[in-house]
Amino acid sequence: MNIKEIKGGVCAPHGFKANGVHCGIRKNKIKKDFALIVSSVRASAAGVYTQNLVKGAPVIVTKKHLTDGFAQAIIVNSGNANTCNSDGIEIAEGMCRMVERVSGIPADDVAVASTGVIGQKLSLEPMLGHIDELYDGLGDNSTAAAEAIMTTDTVRKEVAVEFVLDGKKCRIGGIAKGVGMVCPNMATNLIFLTSDVEISPEMLQKALSEDVKSSFNMVSVDGDQSTNDTCCILANGLAGNAEITQKGAAFKRFAKALNYCTVKLSKMLAKDGEGATKLIECKVKGAASLKAARTVCKTVIKSSLFKAAMFGADANWGRVLCAIGYSGADVDVHKIDVTFISRAGEVKVCENGYGLDFSEELAKKVLTEDEITVLIDLKSGNYSATAWGCDLTYDYVKINGDYRT
Amino acid sequence: MNIKEIKGGVCAPHGFKANGVHCGIRKNKIKKDFALIVSSVRASAAGVYTQNLVKGAPVIVTKKHLTDGFAQAIIVNSGNANTCNSDGIEIAEGMCRMVERVSGIPADDVAVASTGVIGQKLSLEPMLGHIDELYDGLGDNSTAAAEAIMTTDTVRKEVAVEFVLDGKKCRIGGIAKGVGMVCPNMATNLIFLTSDVEISPEMLQKALSEDVKSSFNMVSVDGDQSTNDTCCILANGLAGNAEITQKGAAFKRFAKALNYCTVKLSKMLAKDGEGATKLIECKVKGAASLKAARTVCKTVIKSSLFKAAMFGADANWGRVLCAIGYSGADVDVHKIDVTFISRAGEVKVCENGYGLDFSEELAKKVLTEDEITVLIDLKSGNYSATAWGCDLTYDYVKINGDYRT
Numbered sequence: 101m102n103i104k105e106i107k108g109g110v111c112a113p114h115g116f117k118a119n120g121v122h123c124g125i126r127k128n129k130i131k132k133d134f135a136l137i138v139s140s141v142r143a144s145a146a147g148v149y150t151q152n153l154v155k156g157a158p159v160i161v162t163k164k165h166l167t168d169g170f171a172q173a174i175i176v177n178s179g180n181a182n183t184c185n186s187d188g189i190e191i192a193e194g195m196c197r198m199v200e201r202v203s204g205i206p207a208d209d210v211a212v213a214s215t216g217v218i219g220q221k222l223s224l225e226p227m228l229g230h231i232d233e234l235y236d237g238l239g240d241n242s243t244a245a246a247e248a249i250m251t252t253d254t255v256r257k258e259v260a261v262e263f264v265l266d267g268k269k270c271r272i273g274g275i276a277k278g279v280g281m282v283c284p285n286m287a288t289n290l291i292f293l294t295s296d297v298e299i300s301p302e303m304l305q306k307a308l309s310e311d312v313k314s315s316f317n318m319v320s321v322d323g324d325q326s327t328n329d330t331c332c333i334l335a336n337g338l339a340g341n342a343e344i345t346q347k348g349a350a351f352k353r354f355a356k357a358l359n360y361c362t363v364k365l366s367k368m369l370a371k372d373g374e375g376a377t378k379l380i381e382c383k384v385k386g387a388a389s390l391k392a393a394r395t396v397c398k399t400v401i402k403s404s405l406f407k408a409a410m411f412g413a414d415a416n417w418g419r420v421l422c423a424i425g426y427s428g429a430d431v432d433v434h435k436i437d438v439t440f441i442s443r444a445g446e447v448k449v450c451e452n453g454y455g456l457d458f459s460e461e462l463a464k465k466v467l468t469e470d471e472i473t474v475l476i477d478l479k480s481g482n483y484s485a486t487a488w489g490c491d492l493t494y495d496y497v498k499i500n501g502d503y504r505t
Numbered sequence: 506m507n508i509k510e511i512k513g514g515v516c517a518p519h520g521f522k523a524n525g526v527h528c529g530i531r532k533n534k535i536k537k538d539f540a541l542i543v544s545s546v547r548a549s550a551a552g553v554y555t556q557n558l559v560k561g562a563p564v565i566v567t568k569k570h571l572t573d574g575f576a577q578a579i580i581v582n583s584g585n586a587n588t589c590n591s592d593g594i595e596i597a598e599g600m601c602r603m604v605e606r607v608s609g610i611p612a613d614d615v616a617v618a619s620t621g622v623i624g625q626k627l628s629l630e631p632m633l634g635h636i637d638e639l640y641d642g643l644g645d646n647s648t649a650a651a652e653a654i655m656t657t658d659t660v661r662k663e664v665a666v667e668f669v670l671d672g673k674k675c676r677i678g679g680i681a682k683g684v685g686m687v688c689p690n691m692a693t694n695l696i697f698l699t700s701d702v703e704i705s706p707e708m709l710q711k712a713l714s715e716d717v718k719s720s721f722n723m724v725s726v727d728g729d730q731s732t733n734d735t736c737c738i739l740a741n742g743l744a745g746n747a748e749i750t751q752k753g754a755a756f757k758r759f760a761k762a763l764n765y766c767t768v769k770l771s772k773m774l775a776k777d778g779e780g781a782t783k784l785i786e787c788k789v790k791g792a793a794s795l796k797a798a799r800t801v802c803k804t805v806i807k808s809s810l811f812k813a814a815m816f817g818a819d820a821n822w823g824r825v826l827c828a829i830g831y832s833g834a835d836v837d838v839h840k841i842d843v844t845f846i847s848r849a850g851e852v853k854v855c856e857n858g859y860g861l862d863f864s865e866e867l868a869k870k871v872l873t874e875d876e877i878t879v880l881i882d883l884k885s886g887n888y889s890a891t892a893w894g895c896d897l898t899y900d901y902v903k904i905n906g907d908y909r910t
Contacts, residue, residue: 218827
């Protein structure tokens with residue numbers, strides 16, 4: 101199947117416009133903090149959300165608005181998570197009503213998300229003062245929207261692909277933000293996807309729910325699961341394909357294109373983890389079950405000691421074995437092989453659970469690259485999985501030592 | 506019940522001698538790396554060990570030697586964990602046989618432990634060259650033994666208490682090492698306890714197994730569970746009390762004195778976590794079950810974001826709520842109160858899950874102290890628990906970026 105990367109982010113699919121502006125929630129005037137994505141027609145909509153018991157008010161409101169399987173717009177602010185506030189629901193609903201007022205799209209067809217500090221009151225005022233500017237500027241501005249949802253992100257995260265269904269060109273686009281408090285469970289920080297594929301809400305939800313298990317849920321920056329994790333997708337059907345209403349070849353092609361986008365965004369999220377200097381990919385193969393494969397690679401990617409070793413380009417594979425051992429997965433520790441791989445080459449450091457003599461010089465060279473794969477072969481079955489994370493650095497501590505100030 | 510702190514560490518109880526020397530496993534010649542603790546008579550012995558599937562060879566050997574409930578000596582090296590080595594068991598047994606040769610104590614009455622890098626071969630040679638010196642120097646040298654088991658620890662950890670059973674003065678002493686890879690499960694890094702109480706091996710094991718649930722298992726430095734966690738206790742009966750062979754008043758008194766020692770060592774372990782500048786104590790009350798109380802406080806103490814906020818003296822209580830929410834414990838998020846407490850005062854920051862207006866100035870003052878308590882009231886029941894951890898600092902990253910070199 102041919103999947104081609106294209107430009108345009110969330111505006112690449114037909115019928116989608118976006119924008120991002122500075123409204124004043126953030127003090128820094130050059131930092132956009134208010135974003136809007138709108139489809140020209142009502143779209144099938146699906147979402148996955150944080151499993152944290154402490155949920156941001158926007159998560160609760162979006163879940164409610166998407167219950168009927170349809171939506172037409174997504175409104176987002178950064179700089180304040182609107183979480184643990186007694187008036188949170190009211191504020192989140194107010195953001196949706198703002199969209200209704202300027203666009204005519206019913207408030208309950210609007211998804212809403214907020215990201216930033218937890219537990220500080222969010223005022224509608226700055227947004228009310230800029231909603232017209234935001235709406236009037238809607239256009240091919242995926243980049244502005246991607247910038248407006250960033251918090252401590254250092255790069256904006258956009259993707260778009262083109263593929264063919266029933267001879268019709270179809271597109272999926274996405275933007276995301278990540279950085280800290282990243283260890284999603286069934287969803288991750290903020291990810292907004294658009295598509296012009298025609299697909300029923302049920303099948304769209306099925307595709308998304310299945311997808312996140314191998315994409316966003318396999319990312320960890322710091323093991324902290326955010327209260328505001330939201331991943332939602334709108335598919336407006338303007339590509340003109342025959343509507344996907346059941347599993348089959350078309351559904352598979354759509355799911356594959358979707359996974360291309362979500363894995364790409366997952367890697368961007370991991371690589372831009374707070375303070376990160378390296379993307380760390382952990383591939384597990386030979387697992388006795390999919391669950392074991394996923395558990396092992398996610399545990400390794402979350403280990404603070406392993407992450408610090410990666411920062412120091414130290415081939416301290418004992419920490420990989422240690423993390424596998426406490427992961428809770430049922431593995432035979434006397435069968436584990438570990439290899440470090442990067443552009444600079446590869447070096448096998450552990451075989452059957454025991455250390456190998458390896459060239460420290462080569463290991464240093466391999467681990468000094470900025471994208472590193474640790475390959476773990478459990479030699480106990482046919483399941484595999486991949487997880488993405490980053491190194492643990494001085495800057496992570498610096499950024500999070502005074503995030504609020 | 507009167508528990509009095511006394512001097513002497515593991516040598517405080519009658520009949521125990523200890524020593525620590527430099528044998529050369531570590532390159533740094535002023536760093537001791539070889540320790541021995543010996544009882545003048547055979548003692549009841551109990552142990553708890555790491556639950557990591559990857560276990561250090563000494564853990565396996567000690568478990569075997571303590572199966573019969575008795576032991577008389579403990580031998581330990583630092584600088585090498587003797588883990589993931591194909592000849593690990595042989596080396597660990599060799600260390601026990603060394604003790605037999607110089608002391609006459611049967612090798613299978615010797616407990617053995619190693620701490621340091623995983624996956625590097627450990628040679629018996631440096632130890633063989635210094636076992637006579639180590640044995641000949643046995644005396645009131647708990648401090649030397651405590652120093653010899655340190656790795657990146659910055660302070661040695663010793664404790665001893667005196668209490669009365671049946672009108673007889675009894676004593677418990679202990680030494681410990683911690684620092685990194687500290688997130689024990691049923692045991693923690695290396696902790697050696699001695700006592701002159703007369704108690705059956707069964708009751709000693711029961712006391713220890715119960716104790717660690719509220720002491721060492723409630724400590725987390727970095728969420729990484731070591732492969733070599735070992736906590737063992739020898740009780741030689743020289744205090745002359747009536748042997749404790751069942752639950753009852755005497756067992757309770759012994760357990761209370763033991764818990765005094767283990768909690769004190771737990772706090773020392775947390776405060777000296779790698780790179781730590783602060784001891785963080787998380788107290789949970791009002792939980793619906795003991796399990797919920799323990800889960801909540803341990804999850805908070807492990808959150809990288811919370812730990813970084815504590816380093817920065819930032820009253821970012823949203824991260825506390827966030828961690829409670831993903832802990833997996835069944836809590837009512839709309840009942841949670843959070844208060845920060847230290848010598849400088851206390852400041853309540855969250856009530857019923859929502860933020861309170863609080864003095865940022867006072868909060869800064871409270872959090873700038875080096876011992877901080879975060880008190881969480883779940884207002885849903887009568888169970889409580891306490892966990893200990895530390896802040897996440899630049900130095901944690903520095904220490905662990907190049908631990909092996």
